[in-house]
Amino acid sequence: MKKNVLISLKLTLVMIILCAVLYPLLIAGIGKVTPGGGKGETLSVNGKVVGYERVGQKFTEDKYFRGRPSAVDYNAAGSAGSNKGPSNPEYLKIVQDRIDSFLVHNPGIKKEEIPADLVTASGSGLDPDISPASAYVQVKRVAAIRKLQENKVRTLVDEHIETSLLGGPSLVNVLKLNIGLDKMSEL
Template identity: 70%
Template sequence: MKKYIWPSVKLTVFMILVLAVLYPSLIAAVSKAAPGQGKGETVSVNGKVVGYENVGQKFTDDKYFNGRPSAVDYNAAGSAGSNKGVSNADYKKTVQERIDTFLVHNPGIKKEDIPAELVTASGSGLDPDLSPAAAMIQVKRIATIRNISESKVVALISDHIRGPLLGFAGPAKVNVLKLNIALDTLK
């Protein structure tokens, strides 16, 4: 039995060094080379940071595009989904409440036309993007409230669509924060 203790101690010390010192140091060093130096990519307006590009934010005012709902109320410290399946009664109730709220704020839209992403939270609860269809379905509300033409709002969305990664990997998407910032600059 004694012949196994010393190798176990050495292996434990080695693994502590690798997993608790070397690996975290390597990840920290790599993050410093990333955009934002590991602190996230901030979005600024007039020199003031208004949010992060890769973290969803809550927009409840009808004059703005609504983002995807968050299971963690957009708290980046607690990133998570609801972990409730589609057959869960509480989940169904939450989604129905989101549908009802969306329909109240977007009259004339049919329930079956609402993109699922506008009433279901993402896995992280912090998704900053919408599909172009989810942005387009909100055009009428925003144009009416802001008293601008729908064509201007549609053009703004079109200008903010980012295609799939490398032209084929993933869906096209629109960053909600950047879209809302641009919306505020429309005349």
């Protein structure tokens, strides 16, 4: 018994050093040579950081493409999904309200054209992406407000569609798209 306790104490100390001190330091060292230097990759406009590439941010103004609904309102100091069950009446009411609001902000769009990812909350509350369909459905609104030609904005969306190697969904990074949009308006 006493022998087990002694071994346990010493082994615990050694394993903490190995697994919780040396190992994370090694990974931090590897991280230093990665693109973001281990601090997360950021995107800048005119030399000023406007956000993290992989962390979604809030867009409420009609002149920007919107991201997905977020249970934490894109507060990246935390993260959460809505955790609403599929049959919850209160939840379905919230989705209905989002659809109604979208139709008000996007005249000329029919309900059947709204992709579901644009009216359902993401898992993290920080989803940086939307589906290509969710970007296209907003083209009309954005182009009208910015007084740009619709087909130019549509081409901008085309250019921002990312695909993945192993068969993952195609997507559009909302922040990158909006940065591109701001640039286009300046020209």
